[in-house]
Amino acid sequence: MSLSRAAAIALRQFYLLRGSAARVLPLFAWVAIDIILWGFMTKYLNIVASSRFNFVPTLLGAVLLWDFFGRVMFGVTTAFLEDVWSRNLLNFFATPITIPEYVAGLVVSSIATSSVGLLIMVVLAAGLFGLSFLSYGLALLPFVLVLFLFGIAMGIVATAIVLRLGPAAEWFIWPMPAVISPFVGVFYPLSVLPTWMQAVARILPPSYVFESVRGIVRGTGAWWPGLALSGILAFIYIVLAGFIFARVFRYAVRTGLIARYSAESVS
Amino acid sequence: MPRVLAVEHLSKHYGQKIAVDDISFEVAQNEIVGLLGPNGAGKTTTISMILGVLEPTSGKITIRGIDLARKRETALQRANFSAVYAPLPGNLTVYQNLRVFGLIYGVKQLATRIDALLADFDLRQFRDTKCGLLSSGEQTRISLAKAMLNTPELLLLDEPTASLDPATARDIRIQIRRLVNAGTSGVLWTSHNMYEVEEVSDRVLFLSRGKILLEGNPRELPAQHGKESLEELFVTVAREPLSLGAL
Numbered sequence: 001m002s003l004s005r006a007a008a009i010a011l012r013q014f015y016l017l018r019g020s021a022a023r024v025l026p027l028f029a030w031v032a033i034d035i036i037l038w039g040f041m042t043k044y045l046n047i048v049a050s051s052r053f054n055f056v057p058t059l060l061g062a063v064l065l066w067d068f069f070g071r072v073m074f075g076v077t078t079a080f081l082e083d084v085w086s087r088n089l090l091n092f093f094a095t096p097i098t099i100p101e102y103v104a105g106l107v108v109s110s111i112a113t114s115s116v117g118l119l120i121m122v123v124l125a126a127g128l129f130g131l132s133f134l135s136y137g138l139a140l141l142p143f144v145l146v147l148f149l150f151g152i153a154m155g156i157v158a159t160a161i162v163l164r165l166g167p168a169a170e171w172f173i174w175p176m177p178a179v180i181s182p183f184v185g186v187f188y189p190l191s192v193l194p195t196w197m198q199a200v201a202r203i204l205p206p207s208y209v210f211e212s213v214r215g216i217v218r219g220t221g222a223w224w225p226g227l228a229l230s231g232i233l234a235f236i237y238i239v240l241a242g243f244i245f246a247r248v249f250r251y252a253v254r255t256g257l258i259a260r261y262s263a264e265s266v267s
Numbered sequence: 268m269p270r271v272l273a274v275e276h277l278s279k280h281y282g283q284k285i286a287v288d289d290i291s292f293e294v295a296q297n298e299i300v301g302l303l304g305p306n307g308a309g310k311t312t313t314i315s316m317i318l319g320v321l322e323p324t325s326g327k328i329t330i331r332g333i334d335l336a337r338k339r340e341t342a343l344q345r346a347n348f349s350a351v352y353a354p355l356p357g358n359l360t361v362y363q364n365l366r367v368f369g370l371i372y373g374v375k376q377l378a379t380r381i382d383a384l385l386a387d388f389d390l391r392q393f394r395d396t397k398c399g400l401l402s403s404g405e406q407t408r409i410s411l412a413k414a415m416l417n418t419p420e421l422l423l424l425d426e427p428t429a430s431l432d433p434a435t436a437r438d439i440r441i442q443i444r445r446l447v448n449a450g451t452s453g454v455l456w457t458s459h460n461m462y463e464v465e466e467v468s469d470r471v472l473f474l475s476r477g478k479i480l481l482e483g484n485p486r487e488l489p490a491q492h493g494k495e496s497l498e499e500l501f502v503t504v505a506r507e508p509l510s511l512g513a514l
Contacts (some may be wrong), residue, residue, distance in 0.1 A: 008370035012356075015363045086356035091413075094318040094353075095371045096343040254322040256281075259315040 001104070005097045009105020010112070013079050017113070023145055027113050028120040031067045035121050038063040039129035052053060058217045059187060060131050062210055064121045066186045069147040069154075069206060070177040071117040075110025076155025077162070084167050093258050099249055103242065106159070107152055114151070136213070139222035143209045149234035150205045154180075157243035160248040163257070185210050205230035205237065269294040270332075271345075271421045271453035272317065277326030279312050279477075286312045288477035289326070294421065295488040299444070301464040301485060302457045304474035305505035310457045313474070314350070316421050319343055325484045330421050331375075344372065349414040350425035354406050357399020359388055361409050364398060365416065372417035384412040387442065388511070403430035411439060415446070422454045428463060436460075440467045459496040480504055 017023050042055040049055070064160035083089050092102065125131035133140050165172070183197055184206040190198055201207040208230035210221040252258045272294040279287040287309040292368035294300045302310050317328055319339050328335040333342040362381060369377040385391045388408045393401060398409055407430050414422060424443070428436035444467060447454055450492040458464050464471060465485045473481040481488060481504070485497055494500040 001292045002373065004373060008367045011370065012359065012363075012367045015359055015367075020358075082356075082358075086358055087354070088356045090320060090350075090353045091355060091368070092371070093320050094343070094348055095368065096340045097371050098340055098372075250322075253320060256312075256315065256321045258320040259311075 001098070001100055002096075005095075006104035006108060008099075009079070009102060010108040011106075013082065013109035014112070016082060020080075022029045027071075027116045031071060031093050031117045031121050032124055034063055034067055034122045035060070036128070039125065039131075043129065054217065056129055056131050056134050058214060060125055060129055061088070061133075061213055062186050064125055064131070065143055065147055065209065065213070066117050066120060066177070066181065066206075068114065068144070069112040069151045072110055072148050072151025073155040073158065075113040075178065076106045076152060077158045077170075078113075079106045079109040080159040080162065082169060084162060085171070089258055093253075099246055100242075103156060103245065106155070110152065110155060114148075136216055137222070139212055139216060139224075139227065140250040143155050143212070143223075146209050146227070146230045146234050149231075149238055153234065153237035153241040156238075160241070160245040163245075163252055164248045180204065180206070183207070189214060205234040205235065270294070270298055270299060271330065271451075272455065273318070273327075273329045273332075274313075275327045275329075277313065277316060277328065278324045279316060279321065280311075280324045285380070285477050287316070287323075290474070290477070290479050292328075292472055292479065292482070294455050295418075296451050296453050297447055298469045299447055299454040299467055300455055301468035301471035302455055302474060303461075303464060303471055303501060303504075305501075308408060308474040309477040310474055311350075311352075311372070311425060312456065313475075314348070314425050314455070314457065315423075317423060318346070318348055344417070345419060346421040346423065347372070347417055347419035348423035348425070349410040349427050350423075351407070351427070351429045352425070354494040355398050355409055355413060357397060358408075360397050361385070361394050361401075362394045362413075364409065368413050369416050374416055380416065384415055387415075390411045404432060404435055407431055408435070408439070411443075418450065418452075420452055422452055424454060424456045426458055427456070427459065428458065443467070461496065461501055465497050473500070475504050 038060050039229065042059045045055040045059070083092060122133065136143065154176060158176060161172055162169045183200045184204050185201060190201050190207060190211060193201060208223060208226035212227055215221055215223050270293050274293070275291050276289050277287055277291070290313065312321065316323050316498065327338050331345050333345070335342045342350050343511060344496055353364040353419070359367070365381045366377065369381060374380050388411060390408055390412060393405060398406055401409070403475065407427065411427060428439055431439060436459055440463060443454065456468065468485050470483065471485045471488065472479050481492070483491065489495060489497050489500045494501055494503065
């Protein structure tokens with residue numbers, strides 16, 4: 001694997017971000033609005049609930065972690081969509097670049113862009129609403145890692161969907177986090193879900209993260225076996241996503257989709 | 268002369284439709300081969316397969332003896348292309364585009380190479396201009412500069428001068444001819460401009476309905492088939508291919 005080829009993909013994204021406020025703003029604007037909205041919501045709930053239960057680490061922390069997942073996923077897909085929008089797929093894939101190098105470039109781009117979003121969210125949540133990540137203890141590390149890996153996996157799957165179905169399929173990928181969120185229990189325990197949704201939740205790594213968040217707030221601590229399982233699941237999702245992308249790419253090369261993308265003739 | 272490209276029994280089928288039908292040809296070092304044919308003849312399909320973005324149904328492509336199907340990365344390291352339908356991203360500057368592609372091709376002393384290409388293609392004044400803001404002719408020159416970044420041994424040019432004015436097109440032809448004569452490159456060149464093809468090509472291949480119908484010296488081929496010019500021969504290939512040979 002050539003690091004310079006992967007770096008070239010990330011450099012392209014850096015050039016685009018550096019020269020465009022329209023690309024930089026979404027890196028933090030929407031997540032900042034989410035944190036402010038849910039920050040005041042949790043403050044209000046803390047007042048009206050009049051119990052000892054603190055909604056800040058439960059709801060605001062969950063929103064922050066879920067937004068981080070979304071930023072990671074969209075970091076990958078947006079970097080890929082830049083090639084779709086600029087009709088650049090043919091130019092890139094007619095070079096010696098390999099699929100792992102190209103995907104690695106997308107992932108590096110996502111790490112950079114999602115880090116900006118995470119930093120802004122942490123500063124706002126801690127500064128304005130007193131959310132302390134220290135309260136999560138060591139479990140914070142697997143929380144971030146699992147959501148990062150799952151975000152990368154979903155980002156790669158999303159790019160495969162757009163590559164297979166054409167540029168218009170980008171509208172399938174923007175709602176993906178919203179479609180997944182009811183199953184992973186971002187805001188509520190999995191026990192309130194019907195049995196079939198709980199079965200789906202068990203195969204989604206973020207479910208274990210949010211159950212652990214609630215466990216810590218309740219005082220029962222993180223669900224370490226669950227977190228270990230979610231790490232394994234996230235790793236499996238990464239492998240599966242890579243496999244799906246490679247299969248779709250192979251299909252695109254066999255059918256001429258890559259060449260036709262350039263002519264915008266994919267419906 | 269050593270071969271830079273060898274295409275053997277190459278075919279591409281889309282279901283029942285045959286886009287390229289068992290074609291074989293070679294491009295030698297220091298040779299420019301014109302790939303001619305009417306729209307839909309299979310020229311771009313052939314080029315796409317040589318670029319590794321379209322899998323052949325059957326056949327073999329080797330670049331400098333390296334099998335594209337088995338060693339895609341190594342084979343494509345020795346090739347590059349410019350096509351009228353594949354402009355460089357308009358949201359990056361000329362320099363940024365060349366830098367990104369230079370890194371992908373692993374070009375040594377990239378900054379020096381980019382400066383030399385900007386000078387060669389008269390692009391220095393556009394160095395920091397976004398490609399999308401340039402005229403189609405300027406964009407074509409940038410695409411050609413990208414195609415030269417790695418000093419390719421095989422250069423694929425799909426209608427490279429289609430959007431250039433005659434003076435610029437002539438300069439580009441001279442530049443590519445000079446590069447081919449001086450170096451170790453071979454060029455596969457498609458064009459609908461028969462004057463250009465006659466001027467620049469050492470040999471032409473006429474493609475019709477996915478098959479190579481004619482092959483030869485562009486300055487001798489028309490007379491061999493009772494035609495006055497290459498353009499007249501092209502029209503015959505496009506309209507009455509059966510009069511020239513069985514398909």
